[in-house]
Amino acid sequence: QQRFAVIGLGRFGRQLAISLAERGAEVIAVDMDMHQVDAVVNEVTHAVQLDSADEDALRAQGIDNVEVAIVAIGENFESNVLTTALLKRLGVRRVIARASSEIQRQILELIGADRVVFPEAESGVRLAQSLLVPDIWRYIPLSGDRVVAELTSPKRFWGKSIGALKIRNRYGISIIAVKRVRTVEEPNGPTTEETVDEMPGPDYVIGEQDTLIVVGKGENIERLSGG
Amino acid sequence: QQRFAVIGLGRFGRQLAISLAERGAEVIAVDMDMHQVDAVVNEVTHAVQLDSADEDALRAQGIDNVEVAIVAIGENFESNVLTTALLKRLGVRRVIARASSEIQRQILELIGADRVVFPEAESGVRLAQSLLVPDIWRYIPLSGDRVVAELTSPKRFWGKSIGALKIRNRYGISIIAVKRVRTVEEPNGPTTEETVDEMPGPDYVIGEQDTLIVVGKGENIERLSGG
Ligand SMILES: Nc1ncnc2c1ncn2[C@@H]1O[C@H](COP(=O)(O)OP(=O)(O)OP(=O)(O)O)[C@@H](O)[C@H]1O
Ligand SMILES: Nc1ncnc2c1ncn2[C@@H]1O[C@H](COP(=O)(O)OP(=O)(O)OP(=O)(O)O)[C@@H](O)[C@H]1O
The missing domain is CATH 3.30.70.1450 (Regulator of K+ conductance, C-terminal domain)
Structure with missing residues (x-):
C-alpha cells in the first residue's frame, strides 16, 4: 500500500496530489504557503504547511514515512535540490524530482533523485503527437x-x-x-x-x-x- | 500539409516546436526574447523574434499563414489573451492557447481559442497514473x-x-x-x-x-x- 508525499503545490504538484488521492492513494500534500495548503485540504489525506528545506519539520510531520515522495517545487531550484537530498537522507525509498533543464536533471541525480520529470516539456511532446x-x-x-x-x-x-x-x-x-x-x-x-x-x-x-x-x-x- | 506557429518558447513551447519539427512538420517559432529564438533556430523551419501582441508584426512575418497556432506564453496572461485574439482575427483556422486555471480557460474560449491546454496539470495527471x-x-x-x-x-x-x-x-x-x-x-x-x-x-x-x-x-x- 503506497503512501505518497507531494512537496510543492503549484499547478503540477496540486494536480498530482489530487489525481493520486482521487484514485484512493494515501497522499500527504506539503507547501510552505498556507493558501496552497488550504486549496487541497479536502482532497488529500493530510495537507501540511512547512518549509521542506527544514529537516526537523519534515521528520516531525512524518513526511519521511512515505514510500514515494515527489518534489514538485519549480521556480526555487535550490529548495528543490535541498528537499530532494533531505528526503533521501531521511530514508524515503523513492524520490522523484522536477527539473527544468538537463543540467538540473544531472544535479538532482547526483544528490540522489531516483527519477527526474519535466512537466512542461513532457506536455510539449504530447501535444505535438496529438496535433500530428x-x-x-x-x-x-x-x-x-x-x-x-x-x-x-x-x-x-x-x-x-x-x-x-x-x-x-x-x-x-x-x-x-x-x-x-x-x-x-x-x-x-x-x-x-x-x-x-x-x-x-x-x-x-x-x-x-x-x-x-x-x-x-x-x-x-x-x-x-x-x- | 499542416503548418504550425508556436508563440512563446519557454520549456513547454520550445519542446512543442522541436517535437513538431522533428517529425517533419513546418514550424514557425516565435518569441520576443532573442535568446529563446536563437535556442531553436537550427531545429525549426523559421525562428522569428517579435512581440506577438503586435498585429502588424504578426502579419509582416506571415504568422497568420499557418493552419494551427499554439500560444505557449505562460506567465504573461494578458499577452497570451491578446495574441490569441489577434491570431483569430487574422484568420488562423485553429488557435490553441495555454492556461493555468479554469478562469483563464473561460477567458481564452470567450476570445476565440479553439482549444485550451494545461501543460503542468496534464503532466500531474500523467505522473499520477504512471505512479499508480x-x-x-x-x-x-x-x-x-x-x-x-x-x-x-x-x-x-x-x-x-x-x-x-x-x-x-x-x-x-x-x-x-x-x-x-x-x-x-x-x-x-x-x-x-x-x-x-x-x-x-x-x-x-x-x-x-x-x-x-x-x-x-x-x-x-x-x-x-x-x-
Ligand atoms: N521550501 C519549500 N517548502 C515548501 N513548499 C515550497 C518550498 N519552495 C517552494 N514551495 C512551494 O512550491 C510550489 C510550487 O513551486 P513554484 O511556484 O516554485 O513552481 P512553479 O514552477 O510556479 O509551479 P507550477 O509550474 O507547478 O505551477 C509553490 O506553491 C511554493 O509555495
Ligand atoms: N508578447 C510576447 N510575444 C512573444 N513572446 C512572448 C510574449 N510574452 C512572452 N513571451 C515569451 O513566451 C515565453 C514563455 O513564456 P513565460 O516565460 O511567460 O512562461 P513560462 O510559464 O515560464 O513558460 P514554461 O512554463 O513553458 O517554461 C518566454 O520565452 C517569453 O519571452
Missing part, C-alpha cells in the same frame, strides 16, 4: 512500425460493413475491437452508453459514433484514418 | 473495465511457456503480442534489437526482457502484473 495524428487517440507500439491504435472511424466507412470494406486486404490492418457510444432514452432523460464488440465479424456495420481499435503498420493506419 | 500502475506502460481502454495494455512480464513467468502458465484460464487475459529486446554483438560493439511475436502460440517461452501486450479486464491485468 489527431484522429489517433492512443497507441501502443509493437515492432518498429506496427502499432495497436485507437482511432475515430473514418467518414467514408460509416454505414458500411467490415467485410464490404475489405479492410484487411486494402490496408493490412486487423480490427481488434469497435467501441460504440449511443444515447439511451431513460425515464430521467437521455444518458450515453458505451458498448464494445471485440473481434467484430465481417457483417459488422461501422457507425458514425464508432471508435476502432486496430493492429497494423503505423503508416497504413494513418492512411486509413486520414482517408 | 507502474508495470503497465501504456493502455487503451475498451469497454468499462477491459483494456489493451502493455506491461513488463512478471518475474514468476520468466522461463515458462504461455501454455504451461494457462494465462487465459487463470486470468481471462489474451496475449496479443510479445516484444523482446535482446543485445546483439556486432563488429562495432553490442546493439539492442527489438523483435515482436504477434499472437504467440502456447509453446512461446516468456523471457526476462519481454514486454507483453494483452487484452483483458483491468483488474485481472493488475493481478497478473502485480503478482
Whole structure:
C-alpha cells in the first residue's frame, strides 16, 4: 500500500496530489504557503504547511514515512535540490524530482533523485503527437512500425460493413475491437452508453459514433484514418 | 500539409516546436526574447523574434499563414489573451492557447481559442497514473473495465511457456503480442534489437526482457502484473 508525499503545490504538484488521492492513494500534500495548503485540504489525506528545506519539520510531520515522495517545487531550484537530498537522507525509498533543464536533471541525480520529470516539456511532446495524428487517440507500439491504435472511424466507412470494406486486404490492418457510444432514452432523460464488440465479424456495420481499435503498420493506419 | 506557429518558447513551447519539427512538420517559432529564438533556430523551419501582441508584426512575418497556432506564453496572461485574439482575427483556422486555471480557460474560449491546454496539470495527471500502475506502460481502454495494455512480464513467468502458465484460464487475459529486446554483438560493439511475436502460440517461452501486450479486464491485468 503506497503512501505518497507531494512537496510543492503549484499547478503540477496540486494536480498530482489530487489525481493520486482521487484514485484512493494515501497522499500527504506539503507547501510552505498556507493558501496552497488550504486549496487541497479536502482532497488529500493530510495537507501540511512547512518549509521542506527544514529537516526537523519534515521528520516531525512524518513526511519521511512515505514510500514515494515527489518534489514538485519549480521556480526555487535550490529548495528543490535541498528537499530532494533531505528526503533521501531521511530514508524515503523513492524520490522523484522536477527539473527544468538537463543540467538540473544531472544535479538532482547526483544528490540522489531516483527519477527526474519535466512537466512542461513532457506536455510539449504530447501535444505535438496529438496535433500530428489527431484522429489517433492512443497507441501502443509493437515492432518498429506496427502499432495497436485507437482511432475515430473514418467518414467514408460509416454505414458500411467490415467485410464490404475489405479492410484487411486494402490496408493490412486487423480490427481488434469497435467501441460504440449511443444515447439511451431513460425515464430521467437521455444518458450515453458505451458498448464494445471485440473481434467484430465481417457483417459488422461501422457507425458514425464508432471508435476502432486496430493492429497494423503505423503508416497504413494513418492512411486509413486520414482517408 | 499542416503548418504550425508556436508563440512563446519557454520549456513547454520550445519542446512543442522541436517535437513538431522533428517529425517533419513546418514550424514557425516565435518569441520576443532573442535568446529563446536563437535556442531553436537550427531545429525549426523559421525562428522569428517579435512581440506577438503586435498585429502588424504578426502579419509582416506571415504568422497568420499557418493552419494551427499554439500560444505557449505562460506567465504573461494578458499577452497570451491578446495574441490569441489577434491570431483569430487574422484568420488562423485553429488557435490553441495555454492556461493555468479554469478562469483563464473561460477567458481564452470567450476570445476565440479553439482549444485550451494545461501543460503542468496534464503532466500531474500523467505522473499520477504512471505512479499508480507502474508495470503497465501504456493502455487503451475498451469497454468499462477491459483494456489493451502493455506491461513488463512478471518475474514468476520468466522461463515458462504461455501454455504451461494457462494465462487465459487463470486470468481471462489474451496475449496479443510479445516484444523482446535482446543485445546483439556486432563488429562495432553490442546493439539492442527489438523483435515482436504477434499472437504467440502456447509453446512461446516468456523471457526476462519481454514486454507483453494483452487484452483483458483491468483488474485481472493488475493481478497478473502485480503478482
Ligand atoms: N521550501 C519549500 N517548502 C515548501 N513548499 C515550497 C518550498 N519552495 C517552494 N514551495 C512551494 O512550491 C510550489 C510550487 O513551486 P513554484 O511556484 O516554485 O513552481 P512553479 O514552477 O510556479 O509551479 P507550477 O509550474 O507547478 O505551477 C509553490 O506553491 C511554493 O509555495
Ligand atoms: N508578447 C510576447 N510575444 C512573444 N513572446 C512572448 C510574449 N510574452 C512572452 N513571451 C515569451 O513566451 C515565453 C514563455 O513564456 P513565460 O516565460 O511567460 O512562461 P513560462 O510559464 O515560464 O513558460 P514554461 O512554463 O513553458 O517554461 C518566454 O520565452 C517569453 O519571452
